[in-house]
Amino acid sequence: xxxxxxxxxxxxxxxxxxxxxxxxxxxxxxxxxxxxxxxxxxxxxxxxxxxxxxxxxxxxxxxxxxxxxxxxxxxxxxxxxxxxxxxxxxxxxxxxxxxxxxxxxxxxxxxxxxxxxxxxxxxxxxxxxxxxxxxxxxxxxxxxxxxxxxxxxxxxxxxxxxxxxxxxxxxxxxxxxxxxxxxxxxxxxxxxxxxxxxxxxxxxxxxxxxxxxxxxxxxxxxxxxxxxxxxxxxxxxxxxxxxxxx
Amino acid sequence: xxxxxxxxxxxxxxxxxxxxxxxxxxxxxxxxxxxxxxxxxxxxxxxxxxxxxxxxxxxxxxxxxxxxxxxxxxxxxxxxxxxxxxxxxxxxxxxxxxxxxxxxxxxxxxxxxxxxxxxxxxxxxxxxxxxxxxxxxxxxxxxxxxxxxxxxxxxxxxxxxxxxxxxxxxxxxxxxxxxxxxxxxxxxxxxxxxxxxxxxxxxxxxxxxxxxxxxxxxxxxxxxxxxxxxxxxxxxxxxxxxxxxxxxxxxxxxxxxxxxxxxxxxxxxxxxxxxxxxxxxxxxxxxxxxxxxxxxxxxxxx
Numbered sequence: 011x012x013x014x015x016x017x018x019x020x021x022x023x024x025x026x027x028x029x030x031x032x033x034x035x036x037x038x039x040x041x042x043x044x045x046x047x048x049x050x051x052x053x054x055x056x057x058x059x060x061x062x063x064x065x066x067x068x069x070x071x072x073x074x075x076x077x078x079x080x081x082x083x084x085x086x087x088x089x090x091x092x093x094x095x096x097x098x099x100x101x102x103x104x105x106x107x108x109x110x111x112x113x114x115x116x117x118x119x120x121x122x123x124x125x126x127x128x129x130x131x132x133x134x135x136x137x138x139x140x141x142x143x144x145x146x147x148x149x150x151x152x153x154x155x156x157x158x159x160x161x162x163x164x165x166x167x168x169x170x171x172x173x174x175x176x177x178x179x180x181x182x183x184x185x186x187x188x189x190x191x192x193x194x195x196x197x198x199x200x201x202x203x204x205x206x207x208x209x210x211x212x213x214x215x216x217x218x219x220x221x222x223x224x225x226x227x228x229x230x231x232x233x234x235x236x237x238x239x240x241x242x243x244x245x246x247x248x249x250x251x252x253x254x255x256x
Numbered sequence: 257x258x259x260x261x262x263x264x265x266x267x268x269x270x271x272x273x274x275x276x277x278x279x280x281x282x283x284x285x286x287x288x289x290x291x292x293x294x295x296x297x298x299x300x301x302x303x304x305x306x307x308x309x310x311x312x313x314x315x316x317x318x319x320x321x322x323x324x325x326x327x328x329x330x331x332x333x334x335x336x337x338x339x340x341x342x343x344x345x346x347x348x349x350x351x352x353x354x355x356x357x358x359x360x361x362x363x364x365x366x367x368x369x370x371x372x373x374x375x376x377x378x379x380x381x382x383x384x385x386x387x388x389x390x391x392x393x394x395x396x397x398x399x400x401x402x403x404x405x406x407x408x409x410x411x412x413x414x415x416x417x418x419x420x421x422x423x424x425x426x427x428x429x430x431x432x433x434x435x436x437x438x439x440x441x442x443x444x445x446x447x448x449x450x451x452x453x454x455x456x457x458x459x460x461x462x463x464x465x466x467x468x469x470x471x472x473x474x475x476x477x478x479x480x481x482x483x484x485x486x487x488x489x490x491x492x493x494x495x496x497x498x499x500x501x502x503x504x505x506x507x508x509x510x511x512x513x514x515x516x517x518x519x520x521x522x523x524x525x526x527x528x529x530x531x532x533x534x535x536x537x538x539x540x541x542x543x544x545x546x547x548x549x550x551x552x553x554x555x556x557x558x
Contacts, residue, residue: 062459091461101456105474115460118470160456167460 015040015171015202016061021070021080023056030056032226034070040170041200045213045234048223049249054206057223058173061204062086062093074171091119094164098176100156102148108135108159109144112166121167134162138192154185161192172196174205210253214238222246336519341526345513352509353530359423359495359505360538363430364488370431371438376473378443381464389439396436401497405429409501426498434491441487445480446472481549485542489535496531506530 016038023031030053038044046054059065060072063079063086072080077089103111112131116122122130135141138158148156157177164172174193178186190212197203197216207213213220214234221231222243230243241247335344342349378389396404409425420428449472457467499508510527514520 064455064459087461087463090459093459095456095459097452097456099450099452101450101452103453103456103471105471105478114470115462118466119461163456163460 013040014038015042015075016204017071017073018061019071021057021060021067021072023053023060023065023068030226031060031067034226034228036221036228036231038202038204041202043197043203043216043218044205044221045217045219046204046206046221046223047208047210047213047249048229052223053226054221054223055175058175058204058206061171061173062090062095064095091115091121091167092169092171094167094169094172096157096160096164096172096174096177098179100153100160100180102151102156102160102163104148106148107144108140108146108148108151111148111159112163115163116166119167127166130166131162134165135159137195138162139188152185153181154188157181157185157189158192161189161196165196169201171202171204174203174207176206176208178207178209208253210238210250222249224249336517336522338522338526341513341517341519341522345509345523348509348513349506349526349530352504352506353534355503355505356492356495356507357534359426359430359498359503360488360492360534362427363434363491363495366427366431367434367438367487367491368484370435372442374435374439375442375446376468378439379446389443393436393439393443396432397440399433401429401433401494402500404433405498405501422498422501422503425501426495426503429498430491430494434487434494437490438484438487441480441483442476445483446476448479449475478549481546485539485546488538488542492535492538493531 014037016036018034018036021031021034022029030051034053034057046058048054056065060067061074061079067080070080071078074089075092077084079086079089102108103114106114109128109131112134113124113127116127116130117124132141132144135144138161140155140158140162143151143155143159148159151159161177177193178189181189186209190209193203193205193212194216205212205217217234219231220234220237222229222237222241222245224245230237230241230246237246238250241250335341374389374392377385378393380386380389399407405425408428409420409422413419453471453475454467457471458464462470495503495505496507499505499511502508504512506527510523514523517523
């Protein structure tokens with residue numbers, strides 16, 4: 011296998027007359043942390059959701075982990091087992107306890123037995139700082155705690171790719187730090203991470219590469235230093251002017 | 257006489273022309289044109305005698321009037337107080353109540369199974385399956401229960417060539433009608449589960465069926481519990497409509513008792529109270545089951 015974890019070529023997507031993605035091409039290397047920024051409605055979330063087929067492209071090719079997921083013959087469930095996803099609204103399973111949320115997929119998919127899954131679940135909860143919440147009802151958690159459980163759940167299948175869809179946007183400001191800390195730790199461990207966020211600080215500190223989306227196109231991409239200190243694209247400059255001095 | 261009783265039992269409007277002679281008339285009579293057809297008359301009389309002898313006559317009378325023969329013949333001197341009415345008609349009331357409960361329990365179970373099945377079809381990923389669900393719900397929710405009952409009990413046999421027993425016809429009617437309502441709220445309940453729950457389950461690699469069973473169905477069912485209890489109560493009340501196809505349930509029992517003793521107010525009050533008692537018990541039972549489910553499936557320790 012090559013060093014390319016995600017290969018995207020000329021992807022297009024429209025909702026009716028709204029052309030949300032235009033000829034997007036992007037390669038992401040194994041272990042790379044890519045942060046995608048851009049104004050709302052620029053297509054970055056749609057693009058992220060295509061990487062595990064929650065959305066399907068109208069045209070173009072998406073290869074993840076060597077599997078062509080733009081081909082309908084591919085068994086998407088197998089590919090998804092290796093891709094974790096964290097949502098803006100957490101989407102924890104309301105009918106299970108915290109620990110059961112984490113154990114569900116590995117047990118149901120026959121990857122681990124119950125004892126192994128519980129052990130892994132408790133370890134993961136420990137790494138996100140919520141070991142004492144294992145048996146809690148998910149409804150009793152704060153937003154920040156929920157999102158950390160969601161991250162632990164996405165790690166339960168031991169994926170090598172993690173997708174984050176605005177993971178801190180639904181959180182109270184004082185909760186954001188806890189979640190970002192967990193994400194920073196993960197970045198250090200060499201997992202391939204693709205993050206859609208409005209947290210410019212996180213992008214600056216953690217990203218290997220920052221990709222700027224606007225009007226369904228990648229307008230500019232590069233190392234965080236270059237993007238934030240020496241942006242070339244006019245729209246990027248305008249966008250940064252708004253978000254950095256707000 | 258049996259003809260008149262049968263008419264009373266089925267609520268047919270019938271006027272007795274020569275009421276004075278009624279007492280003298282035999283149980284059964286045949287009408288032939290006066291003065292003619294002597295041979296036919298003899299044949300009738302002979303036939304009548306022979307069926308009276310071998311018991312066929314009693315069978316015929318029984319098959320039309322059923323148990324009502326023993327139940328609904330009483331004297332006018334009976335005690336007509338509420339207690340007296342209860343006492344005199346105890347067996348009729350109990351039998352009617354049992355029939356109502358039998359209909360209700362069977363219909364609730366079968367309609368729930370059918371409704372959940374139809375409801376799950378209604379949220380299927382396959383378009384034509386959704387279409388089937390929508391159409392079936394549309395038809396059976398749209399038909400008045402009594403029309404459906406008549407169609408199955410009276411209409412269908414003429415096409416399929418065999419009689420449909422009234423009880424079976426009643427159950428089929430209830431299952432189709434209540435099942436359609438159940439399917440509608442089952443579908444709604446599943447659709448009310450946040451879309452993100454399915455996305456989260458699928459993004460972990462769970463196939464559609466597993467995601468449904470483990471995540472969507474348990475949460476959907478929880479949303480539906482109050483609707484289920486409501487539907488159970490409606491089912492119980494709807495069984496009364498089946499008196500129209502002659503099922504001897506509680507309402508029909510009331511009709512027959514009143515037809516004999518004319519104590520409309522008291523008898524219907526008794527029947528009403530009996531319904532209320534059963535509905536109360538059913539509600540208690542449902543709430544108790546709901547609490548148990550809540551403890552077993554929807555909360556976790558700690």
